[in-house]
Amino acid sequence: MSSRATIIMLLLACLALAWAWIMGPPGGDSARVVTRSSLVEDLGLSPGDITEIHLGNADEKSVGFRREGDTWWQVEPFRHRAQTVAMLALVESAMQEEVLDELEETDPESLRRLDLLPPRGTIRFIHGGDELVLELGRTGIGGRNYMRRNRTGPVLVTKGNIHGYVLEQDPVLWRDRLLFPGIDIEIDRIERTIGDSRIAVEREGTRWRMTSPISTRLNQDQIGRHIIELARSSWSDVILEEPEDLAVFGLAPPAASIQIRHGEEMHVLHVGERLGGDSETRSAMVEGVPVVLKLDSNTVASILSDPVGLIDHTGSGVQPADVKRIVIESQGGTIVLERTLDIWTAPGHEDQVVPSEPVDSLLESLTQLRATEIEIRDNYPAELERARITLHGFGGRPLDTVRLLRETEDSGRWGMENGDGVIRIHPEFLMLPLQPTDYELPGSMP
DSSP states (O other): OOHHHHHHHHHHHHHHHHHHHHHOSTTGGGOEEEEEEETTGGGTOOGGGEEEEEEEETTOOEEEEEEETTEEEEEESSOEEBOHHHHHHHHHHHHTOEEEEEEOOOOHHHHHHTTBTTBSEEEEEEETTEEEEEEEEEEOGGGEEEEEETTEEEEEEEESSHHIIIIISOGGGGBOOBSSTTOOTTOOEEEEEETTEEEEEEEETTEEEEEESSOEEBOHHHHHHHHHHHHHOBOOEEEEESOSOGGGGTBTTBSEEEEEEETTEEEEEEEEEEOSTTOOOEEEEETTOOEEEEEOHHHHHHHTOOGGGGBOOSSOOOOGGGOOEEEEEETTEEEEEEEETTEEEEGGGTTEEEOHHHHHHHHHHHHTOOOSEEEEOSSOOGGGEEEEEEEEOTTSSEEEEEEEEESSSSSSOEEEEOSSSEEEEEOTTOOOOOSGGGGTOOSSOO
């Protein structure tokens, strides 16, 4: 056969294939072209009408989702918060599916040929007291899909994304990846347990305090950032669903647990052992959800960060503007300083006016200077105490007392402690005005 004849034969074959495609599959004499329309046009449905979605596949595995308020939840086979964006995209894909043709043949052989007996997958939309069931069959070239609506009637030839969503995507990807979904800065309490060690922080009004194992001030900016990190933390992968033995993943018992309370709402995350090697990647499980999750090393570092970094590193939480009176007690005696408007005087020295610079420097060191180290002590080292400074407010009541410690009488690092068992350590070069001469007062103190 000549090359020219071969080319002609190929062209004829292509034309035959194109005609076969236009006419539809075998037995397609009964096919009729319909006006392009939406799959749900005759139902008058809108995305907001859908309240439940149930998916099934040929393996008889089913997944169910329900809208509760503005939030979507996976409710089958177990409850798990879903990504609202993903669920809306799934609904929109059904709303926008176009109907190209209808095939009247519904005999078993035709349905089997189109993968509709049994279907490759089903998706059921609940709206009001009714439902829309789509049986999904074969997908063809050119974006043409085959399906039946409500298990009866003609086979629909459609174009859209619903087949891709149901048959090709893993519903796991539609779950909310956040470990603590819905939390914000208004939460009430965070409790973390690692082995036998328990740490708890609580919100008191607009301020946060550590309440266990000690009661102390927290750096409000740091705790705010930590809460934001918790709110953004997410799992990276699903390791296993409905595990039979949690001990395999270091979750029986867990290596660590984080509990977050917001009113009556409680979120609990259990963190397991490292998954192997030198990586800090760990297993985890949200309480009430039978799924072992994978946390990457960055997530582990943020949710299990050193709690010492949350402690307020300043010697006192008092605001300098609230201080009316300062009492400095040391082995050499007592200095009393009192403010009247912007002037500081020494009542014990006939109300002598003292320079404001050393007073401002002392207040700044106590209330604004951050310690370079933090040490938590069960027993207060009274032998290292060198002075006490009590700050009084304008109502006359003491606001705070800071005890100053030093490694030796005249040298070494400084420590500040105000009754919470936390010693805030400052470098040796810190200059604290504690002597009468620092305030231009006589050397002998009354």
